[in-house]
Amino acid sequence: MSRTLVDSVYIPPETSSFDTMIIWRTISVLFVFGSWEIAGRIPISIAFPTFFETMTALFEMIMDGRLAHAYFETLKPLLVGVGISAGFGVLIGTSMGLYRSVQWLGEPIFIVMQAAPMAALIPLVTFVYGIGLAAKVCAVVILAAPIIVLNSYKAVTNANVSLIQMCASFQGSRVQQIIRVIIPDASPMIFAGLRLGVAAGFIGVILAELLITPTGIGDLITYHRSVAEYADMYAAIFSIILFAAVTIGLLEKAEIAYFRPERKKKKGS
Amino acid sequence: MTTVIASPTQEEHSRVNDTAQEIVEVSGITKVYPGGTVALRGVDLAFPKGKMTTLLGPSGCGKTTLLKIIAGLLDATEGVVRVNGKEVSGPGPERAFVFQDFALLPWATVLTNVGFGLEMQGVDKATREAKSRSYITKVGLAGFEDNYPHELSGGMRQRVGLARALAVSADVLLMDEPFSAVDEQTRRLFQEELLRLLAMENKTVIFVTHSIEEAVYVSDQIVLLSPRPGRINRVVIPGIERDGKTPDEIRREPGFLDTVEDIWDTLKKYLDEERMV
Ligand SMILES: Nc1ncnc2c1ncn2[C@@H]1O[C@H](COP(=O)(O)OP(=O)(O)OP(=O)(O)O)[C@@H](O)[C@H]1O
Numbered sequence: 001m002s003r004t005l006v007d008s009v010y011i012p013p014e015t016s017s018f019d020t021m022i023i024w025r026t027i028s029v030l031f032v033f034g035s036w037e038i039a040g041r042i043p044i045s046i047a048f049p050t051f052f053e054t055m056t057a058l059f060e061m062i063m064d065g066r067l068a069h070a071y072f073e074t075l076k077p078l079l080v081g082v083g084i085s086a087g088f089g090v091l092i093g094t095s096m097g098l099y100r101s102v103q104w105l106g107e108p109i110f111i112v113m114q115a116a117p118m119a120a121l122i123p124l125v126t127f128v129y130g131i132g133l134a135a136k137v138c139a140v141v142i143l144a145a146p147i148i149v150l151n152s153y154k155a156v157t158n159a160n161v162s163l164i165q166m167c168a169s170f171q172g173s174r175v176q177q178i179i180r181v182i183i184p185d186a187s188p189m190i191f192a193g194l195r196l197g198v199a200a201g202f203i204g205v206i207l208a209e210l211l212i213t214p215t216g217i218g219d220l221i222t223y224h225r226s227v228a229e230y231a232d233m234y235a236a237i238f239s240i241i242l243f244a245a246v247t248i249g250l251l252e253k254a255e256i257a258y259f260r261p262e263r264k265k266k267k268g269s
Numbered sequence: 270m271t272t273v274i275a276s277p278t279q280e281e282h283s284r285v286n287d288t289a290q291e292i293v294e295v296s297g298i299t300k301v302y303p304g305g306t307v308a309l310r311g312v313d314l315a316f317p318k319g320k321m322t323t324l325l326g327p328s329g330c331g332k333t334t335l336l337k338i339i340a341g342l343l344d345a346t347e348g349v350v351r352v353n354g355k356e357v358s359g360p361g362p363e364r365a366f367v368f369q370d371f372a373l374l375p376w377a378t379v380l381t382n383v384g385f386g387l388e389m390q391g392v393d394k395a396t397r398e399a400k401s402r403s404y405i406t407k408v409g410l411a412g413f414e415d416n417y418p419h420e421l422s423g424g425m426r427q428r429v430g431l432a433r434a435l436a437v438s439a440d441v442l443l444m445d446e447p448f449s450a451v452d453e454q455t456r457r458l459f460q461e462e463l464l465r466l467l468a469m470e471n472k473t474v475i476f477v478t479h480s481i482e483e484a485v486y487v488s489d490q491i492v493l494l495s496p497r498p499g500r501i502n503r504v505v506i507p508g509i510e511r512d513g514k515t516p517d518e519i520r521r522e523p524g525f526l527d528t529v530e531d532i533w534d535t536l537k538k539y540l541d542e543e544r545m546v
């Protein structure tokens with residue numbers, strides 16, 4: 001089972017430098033799983049299963065449909081929340097970088113939001129939005145949005161002055177300047193913010209499912225802990241970590257494919 | 270052979286007026302940066318049409334500042350810039366800038382970068398690409414149309430910047446130390462290519478350089494600026510006979526060597542003054 005998981009994440013080797021990379025990455029993965037297996041066998045705690053027990057539990061969860069059902073529940077608030085945060089976050093952050101008044105309006109709000117331990121506010125959300133989907137979406141947004149906004153804002157503020165001047169020297173309009181120079185130049189940092197924001201969104205949705213009402217993956221974790229089926233509990237946790245990592249990896253691929261064609265070539269050669 | 274004028278006297282100005290029409294004129298330009306740095310003070314200059322004028326002076330004397338004011342990229346604190354007799358207050362289609370740091374879009378191919386100025390002016394894609402390709406060939410980059418800037422050497426990147434500026438068919442080219450990022454051999458090659466291109470395109474060029482030899486070799490007129498705040502110290506007209514001579518012969522000409530020597534003496538004085546302060 002573990003082999004299939006590892007194989008599905010990595011692309012088959014093509015070149016020799018690629019080979020070396022695969023070797024080192026495999027070592028890294030084996031090291032983590034190996035330590036896990038050993039720690040589980042000692043055992044460091046009776047509540048800590050071995051790697052193989054966890055993978056067996058994960059396999060069972062996949063086969064009997066529990067995992068699919070849980071993800072169906074978890075993905076709803078996650079997708080809606082991340083969608084809202086990404087769409088509005090990039091828009092607000094970019095506007096803050098482009099217009100002084102929006103900057104002055106937004107800066108204090110989002111800097112406080114980013115600095116404050118927003119997770120502590122999640123129980124409060126239930127007072128406002130109850131225990132349904134809206135509360136969970138809200139939890140995702142308050143964690144994901146500030147990072148996305150502030151990164152987009154900083155990315156646009158730090159856009160290359162020389163390129164902006166170059167655009168102006170050829171009589172580029174403000175709109176052309178924004179679309180053809182500032183946004184593409186800022187895109188690596190905007191995407192870095194999106195990746196961090198999506199990661200924060202995962203934290204938000206899991207916290208909401210643990211703290212508000214147990215549904216989806218949060219329910220799997222809570223339930224299996226309460227009945228002391230630790231292998232199942234760790235399997236659920238493992239699956240969400242893997243899922244988050246794959247999602248964020250795909251986001252990076254999308255960025256390179258659509259915004260930074262030159263980096264695709266750089267990586268290939 | 271060499272005409273060296275002690276200062277930009279009345280006589281000198283009238284001489285330039287007689288021989289050529291002035292396409293760019295700056296008068297009374299003063300630039301004070303926020304924070305109080307006075308970069309330029311009371312600069313009056315005329316740039317004759319179809320000629321190459323070099324701005325030469327010690328580092329920090331305001332050459333880039335003056336060039337950017339002429340380009341309309343910076344506002345002067347005082348004074349006016351006239352292009353074809355009309356006062357200008359921003360960038361315009363008659364002027365194109367070649368940047369010292371190339372200012373190429375890293376995410377765009379050579380073809381897109383060269384066509385960028387045309388794109389900004391709303392030229393349709395087919396025309397843009399045809400024109401870009403022809404200028405890419407003219408600057409010697411044929412075959413690199415689909416490469417990205419990071420795959421090119423510094424010299425090749427500057428050719429992209431030059432092609433981009435030439436593609437918009439501006440009458441005036443503003444070049445800020447365009448060859449400072451390349452080695453001496455490439456530099457000399459570029460100078461030849463630039464002279465050849467300019468002969469074909471009939472452009473007015475305002476050129477900033479640190480190299481006295483380069484200035485004397487390529488220019489019709491050299492403006493020597495004093496240390497900050499930049500003022501015009503002298504205008505030198507190198508009278509070099511190029512016809513039928515190889516680049517090396519030109520560089521060995523007494524006229525060439527005397528002018529280099531003469532400019533060097535002036536710049537040395539600045540250094541001595543600085544040391545005494
Ligand atoms: N944006 C700015 N803000 C404040 N001062 C500036 C700014 N840009 C330039 N200066 C100052 O103005 C003076 C002239 O600068 P400028 O870049 O025009 O010099 P330069 O002649 O091009 O120098 P170099 O030969 O080193 O390129 C310098 O003393 C510099 O410190």
Ligand SMILES: [Mg+2]
Nearest residue numbers: 332333334445
């Ligand atoms: Mg400069």
